[in-house]
Amino acid sequence: MKQLKIRWDFFEQIKKGFKNFEIRKDKYLEGEVELIVFERKFKTKCEGYQTKTMRDSMTDNQCFYNGNCCDYCIQDKLKVKLTLDKEMNAFKIGQNLQKRIDYAESNNNLLLMSMYIKILDFLNEYFKQGDELYWYDLEVLE
Known part of the structure; x- marks a missing residue:
């Protein structure tokens, strides 16, 4: 299952039922995904990677953040279903958010x-750069 990093404050709003969408730069996220929040950020390798033996015994889904973090670093996770809204472009996303505000x-x-x-x-930075953004309707599964 694909894992996506998310900020803690946005994650909490999803768990509370206030946020039922996700905006991403990747247009290939439709389906079931796992949203994860990291407990901490490391400038070097995390404690889960202290020994070669431990690193060799990990499965692929335990290693996520540029190969430098593992399940030890994940604070919380949530299984969700994302459905791409193909009608939404960056301009419409901005309009939609303003209407919600x-x-x-x-x-x-x-x-x-x-x-x-x-x-x-x-x-805002993505809007300034003209990057493609994709709106996903979000349904919490677990």
């Missing part, structure tokens, strides 16, 4: 408004 603001839902603003801020 306006809706949350009109309903005085500061938690939702804050989440959408964080997502929009996070994506």
Whole structure:
């Protein structure tokens, strides 16, 4: 099963049922995937890679982050189903997020408004670069 890194704050919103979409640069993610949150970031190899014996005994799915992290580093994970919305391009994604911000603001839902603003801020660099972005509807499986 494919694993995708996700920021902790976005992961929590999915678990709470507030966030039911995912925006990615990869257009080949449709289907079941596992969203993972790393407990910590390492500048060098993590504790799970301290010995050659331990490294040799690991399976492929335990090694994820550029070969430098393993299950030891994963704080939480969630199995989800992603469905690509082929009608959404970067411009429509920006519009959709802005509509969600306006809706949350009109309903005085500061938690939702804050989440959408964080997502929009996070994506600003991608919008500036003109990178392709893909909108996935998200359904939590486990």
